[in-house]
Amino acid sequence: MGRLRIRIFLFVFALSVALLVVSQQLAWRQADEQAAQLQVQQLQHRGRWLVETLRFRIENQVGPQLWLPWLAEHGVNHDTLHHLLRSGAFSRIEQLTPEPLAVGDSEAPDLAALEPHVTTGQWFAIWQAQQLWLVQDHLLTAGSEPRRLRFLRRIDLGVESAAGEPLSALWIRQDQQWRPLWSQHEDLSADSIRRQLQQIGGAESLSEPVLTGSARFAFTPFQLLHHELVWVQQSWISSDAMAASLREWQMLALGLLAFLLSVGGALWLDRSISRPMAALARYMRRVGAGEERVAPPSLPVRGELAAVAREFAFMLSTLAKREESIRHLAFHDSLTGLANRHRFAALLAERLGDAQISRLCVVVIDLARFREINDTLGHGAGDNILKQVAARLLGVAALRQQVARLSADEFGVLIINVHPAELMQGLSQIAAIFDVPFQVDKVSLEVRASLGAAVYPEHGDSPGMLLQRSEIALFQAKQQKQRIVVYSPEQDGHTLRRLTLMAELRAAIDRDELSLYVQPKLDIAGWRIVGVECLVRWHHPQYGMVPPDEFIPLAEQTGAIRQLTNWMLRKGLDWAKRWRDDGLQLKVAINVSTVDLLDPLLAKRVSGWIRERGLPADALLLEVTESAVMQDAEGALPMLRELRDFGVDLAVDDFGTGYSSMLQLKRLPVGELKIDKSFVMGVLRSADDAVIVRSTIDLAHNLDLVVVAEGVEDDTTLEWLKRFGCDLAQGYLLSKPMPADLLSLWLDQAPYLCAGREHVGLGHGPVEL
Secondary structure (H helix, E strand, C coil), X not given: CHHHHHHHHHHHHHHHHHHHHHHHHHHHHHHHHHHHHHHXXXXXXXXXXXXXXXXXXXXXXXXXXXXXXXXXXXXXXXXHHHHHHHHHCCCCCCCCCCCCXXXXXXXXXXXXXXXXXXHCCCCCCCCCCCCCEEEECCCCCCCCCCCCCEEEECEEECCCCCCCCCCEEEEEEECCEEEEEEECCCCCCHHHHHHHHHHCCCCCCCCCCCCCXXXXXXXXXXXXXXXXXXXXEEXXXXXXXXXXXXXXXXXXXXXXXXXXHHHHHHHHHHHHHHXXXXXXXXXXXXHHCCCCCCCCCCCCCCCHHHHHHHHHHHHHHHHHHHHHHHHHHHHECCCCCCECHHHHHHHHHHHHCCCCCCCEEEEEEEECCHHHHHHHHCHHHHHHHHHHHHHHHHXXXXXXXXXXXXXXXXXXXXXXXXXXXXXXXXXXXXXHHHCCCEEECCEEECCCEEEEEEEECXXXXXXXXXXXXXXXXXXXXXXXXXXEEECCCCHHHHHHHHHHHHHHHHHHHHCCCEEEEEEEEEECCCCEEEEEEEEEEEEECCCEEECHHHHHHHHHHHCCHHHHHHHHHHHHHHHHHHHHHCCCCCEEEEEECHHHHCCCCHHHHHHHHHHHHCCCHHHEEEEEEHHHHHHCHHHHHHHXXXXXXXXXXXXXXXXXCCCCCHHHHHHCCCCEEEECHHHHCCCCCCHHHHHHHHHHHHHHHHCCCEEEEECXXXXXXXXXXXXXXXXXXXXXXXXXXXXXXXXXXXXXXXXXXXXXXXXCCCXXXXXXX
């Protein structure tokens, strides 16, 4: 802005000077023209009056006489007059204004000052170029008539002295040549006068002197017969110098005025343009730097800058609203309107920095099997459930404004200043909101949830640590199938174990640290073992035997589930080949996940492994969970059909725990349906479980499906299943999962027939392995 102000000042200064110079020149020219015109008019008037006056005086004189004393006083001596008389026979020579007219130093000569001189016989020749006529008597010769007076013209000629002294000279022109008769000063030489006369074209021509402030000389020629008498008289024109000096002062005054105008204009421009622009620039820089709530600068209400400021303010207002909307979207969940994970962490940090808060509890809530709701009923139903959960959490008075949605099916809650004795009560109050079914399109849905909690300051003093430990507690709740778990330091070991297992699972598969376990399936009607379900166990070098419920979810999270499934398929088919070679016609059942079903090469690999071992296709049964199929039914169906067309048998595992519809179940190319053990184990204690199991058996038979009951642990349950027509049974009543290499030994001791062998084992009940 400093450079802009300098440029504005220089521009205004130059413009002011130019305008003042032009206007002054025009004013001077107009004044000169008016003065010249006025002087011409005055000189013409004075000239006519003067001629008449001189004519009257001369015509009324008695006789010719020579005013010798008067002339002598002005430098005309007797020799000069005698010479003049001889050369021209003058009867009278009259000099008009032989001395300079006194002119003051402070004012120019005025024509009115000439009047007293004219009336007394004296006249001063004004240096303006005008035709002014003077008169001179002629000599009267004997016997001749008096001659008439003759009017002669006057000219002005400038001759300048080197010393600047008054100079006077008397010249005569004879035979077309000018000769000096007398000169007061040697500088007034003949050559100098001659050059001046030649420049004006002779004595009878006119010339307007240049007003330079220096001396001027008046030449008054008198044409007498063949001679001309010229009186040269120097007169000081101090008025010229005064005029030049006046103009110099005027130029100085103009310069000062231009400077003052420039300063004033620059100040005005600075106040009306530069300062508002600087203020607007500072405002823009502060806004650009990210400052919030910056007050706009005070600008004039009119003008372009004000319009720019208004438009900029409007733009900022629009951007502020948009930024506020973006900020809200960045820190809030668009579906529920709750704070998101980032905002929840920031809110937690604010509460931790509040001196009035001594304790708080961070709660993380996970909705069980929420993905199945989305896949079965659609995302609209899932969104409806999420909104209802958010509304119920906000409805808890102690949690208002402290609720967030952390992920798709995970919520976060802060409980402020909770007393240790009231912690479980507050957590139970949160868990209680899931006791009431959720209504979706007139359908009641029971949504279960797990809660993990961490308390400040016992479990951490930073947002990251509290969130991490509350999620550790949540993981424990889900693993232990508990509703509420509060963090304890012992759980960190489980977290470290979990991270270690996740990192080492792939290597464990490659190092063959996994083992294949099997659990027999019993044909209830024929009391025959017809197949086995293949299970995997991990013998970790540090943690020992790791159960599948612990590492299979880790395999799904890390993407190692395909590698694990391929290992089980190869191992299971190897044992199927070995058993068949031993005469045991057992069908091996292996679980596959949704990720496996979306693998386009799964059927090709399975068919290739079966052919390599020379097995029939129906020697393999692939079990898919109800939730896995419903998660992406359209994507899984083509692969299931391809496997069925090859001859592989298919089964739906854990039926009853998902949200599949009868229409979707009918579309699946499966031949077997397995009832989840959670229902089977309760048929003798719960009428509801009994109804569900009976209905499932009837439904499966109506769809020509084989029914398998999991979780059979006693003879009474087995008899109940047999009475209601269940086809196959699996559970601890028969055997716990055993290593695959012990199956033959178990069959030798078990009281069951086996497909491919016509005799039972030696035992009379369950075999302890």
